Amino acid sequence: MVDKILLVTGGLSEIGLEVINNMITNKKINKLILCEKPDKREKLNQLRHMILEQFNNSLDIDMLFFDANDKNEAEQQLLNCKTNFDYFLNLVGLNIFNSVLDVTEDEWDLIVDTNLKSSFFLSQAVSKKMVKSKTKGSIVLLASQHGVVANGLRAPYCASKAGVIQLAKSLALELSSYGIRVNCVSPTYILDEKSKEFLLNKEVKKEYLSKIPLKKYALPSDIANACYFLLSEESAMITGQNIIIDGGYTIW
Numbered sequence: 001m002v003d004k005i006l007l008v009t010g011g012l013s014e015i016g017l018e019v020i021n022n023m024i025t026n027k028k029i030n031k032l033i034l035c036e037k038p039d040k041r042e043k044l045n046q047l048r049h050m051i052l053e054q055f056n057n058s059l060d061i062d063m064l065f066f067d068a069n070d071k072n073e074a075e076q077q078l079l080n081c082k083t084n085f086d087y088f089l090n091l092v093g094l095n096i097f098n099s100v101l102d103v104t105e106d107e108w109d110l111i112v113d114t115n116l117k118s119s120f121f122l123s124q125a126v127s128k129k130m131v132k133s134k135t136k137g138s139i140v141l142l143a144s145q146h147g148v149v150a151n152g153l154r155a156p157y158c159a160s161k162a163g164v165i166q167l168a169k170s171l172a173l174e175l176s177s178y179g180i181r182v183n184c185v186s187p188t189y190i191l192d193e194k195s196k197e198f199l200l201n202k203e204v205k206k207e208y209l210s211k212i213p214l215k216k217y218a219l220p221s222d223i224a225n226a227c228y229f230l231l232s233e234e235s236a237m238i239t240g241q242n243i244i245i246d247g248g249y250t251i252w
Helices: 014-025 038-054 071-080 105-132 155-178 202-209 222-232
Strands: 003-008 031-036 060-065 087-090 140-141 182-185 242-244
Touching: 003 014, 014 031, 014 038, 014 087, 014 222, 031 038, 038 060, 071 105, 087 105, 087 222, 105 140, 105 155, 140 155, 140 222, 155 182, 182 222, 222 242
Parallel strands: 003 031, 003 087, 031 060, 087 140, 140 182, 182 242
Antiparallel strands: none
16 A cells, blocks of 8 residues: 655645646555645635545545745744655745836745745755655656746746756755655646636737747646656656746747
């Protein structure tokens, strides 16, 4: 019987749910730990009950509540967690659209802290647990096509996501001696319930799809499938890589 644990931060997204479904369906895990901000407690509890109902209470699900930007609180809760971690998926992310001429220091700090700083310190805490338990685990971080190629009105976002890509490489290099793999995924525009109204706007769709050779948006399942692959043993020889899921956006 499988005895593996998946830790997910930012799992309320459609991508998170898809990855969780894949990991459970393919019998990769028997325990799930969901992490969210304290103000998301009700929504996370609803997600927990939905997953338990869907899979007939066949796994354990714990919940942790902390702000990923609160380094000390996040670290304390993760290190004090009674269970070890085999897989870690970080889906925490933030973007604020603004011109480089108008970006404030507060905006810069919030975006970089959320996307890059939290990715490092969450991974650090998880890695400490993996090393202590001698777990040859797998970590997957969320980057972006805009960490590979630039785009307007999102300079802090582009910089932070480029940082995540390099962070994954650096973590992979140092943690490889412990058998821990680290990779990241870089999605294009994702057509989900949250973004659907904006992305399907006629003018927006015309502009955005003109830059994607496959002429379509990514679906949450497209990103989730890549995350599942990188988390699982199917990618046992892959570390320090950035999987770009962009329909060709970064070819140009």
